[in-house]
Amino acid sequence: MILNSDGGKPIYIQIAEWLEAEILNGNFQPDEKVYSQYQLAEMFTINPATAAKGLTKLSDEKILYSKRGLGKFVAKEAKSIITDKRKNQTLKGLLRETVLEAERLDVSEEELITMMRAMNSELNKGDES
């Protein structure tokens, strides 16, 4: 992953989101040790304090847990916590933007729902082929 440095998301949030993606796609299993702040700092050429902030964010959200002196590990419920969080935050945010854009373009609610259904079947068709 290349970090986005154009001022958008703070680096520690990008680090946290990258680790979440690694957990979601199974690269880290429950009770497996994740990278230390120093490993992350080297991997992404970032300050270790920034990397630590990303790890702390995941600990605060109970996605990681600490073993004293050993580092941080993936919590058993990590996947479901991340999925819930993304549903409530990321997906809602995307929906908000979609609805706002539809309003700007005078797309009616029904039209929008039809478009979403069409998109859904189009993407699912792609999966099967």
Add this chain to the structure above:
Amino acid sequence: MKAIECTDLVKKQGWHHHVFNGLSFHIEENTITGLIGRNGAGKTTLMKILAGFWRETAGEVKVFSERPFNNIFASANTILIDEQVNFPTALTLTEIFTAAERFYANWDMQLAMRLFQHFNFQPDQIHQRLSKGKKSTFNMIIGLASRCGLTMFDEPTNGMDAAVRSDFYRALLKDYIAHPRTIIVSSHHLEELEDVLEDILLIDEGRQLLHAPIDEFREYAVGLTGRREILTPWVNGKRVLFSKEIDKNTAYVVIRNQDISLETAERIGLSVSPVSANDVCIYLTNKQRGAIDDVFK
């Protein structure tokens, strides 16, 4: 522990000019801090005082709990790398390393020689005859290999090409992780440097403007673009850091992130864009004389 404590620092140059008039800040041990400011803000002066080269006019400066000026403890534990570093012209590059090894207790000759080879230096080259970029690169090696408790780089990347600059940031970070120490870097390339920094100390006209973790700078401000009739009442009464006319009807303004609700801004048709740490520093240090566009009016 605090590596640097500066309290009400005053530095006068000449009879009337105050470079600093009551600068106070402190820097924690084992952090990398970016010292940022416009030309003439006092970055070099501050580093020279911290290195013990120049004497403060008034106030208190402490480096590792001691006053740096004329202090052998400070000079053994501090290194300042800038463009004006002078090495004896009679010594070859490797002889300079040997001399540095004698002076700096933590000197790492292996690191010095590895970097020396990586950047294609020849042992019998003379410092004075190196190109500008090569000089900066060699000086940077001295700065890293000395492993001083307080390591300061004043505009270290001047003259370096993009590949060498990127190697430097990575070398700095790797060596810092392996051997934590207090590092201060001044640079006009904040956008390249910011990822390896922990904090930024932004100074302007001899004052401390903002001293905060890098992420606070990145989240400090937002840019809003939209039609004037929507934008103007919306930003009324808020602190505008920067504004620019895009066309007759559209404008772009930068305001503090905390001052607004982004959701509301988007709902009323303003487009919201992030403002980089670099731009935040530029806007915060903008003088009252207006923008560059005003010159061409």
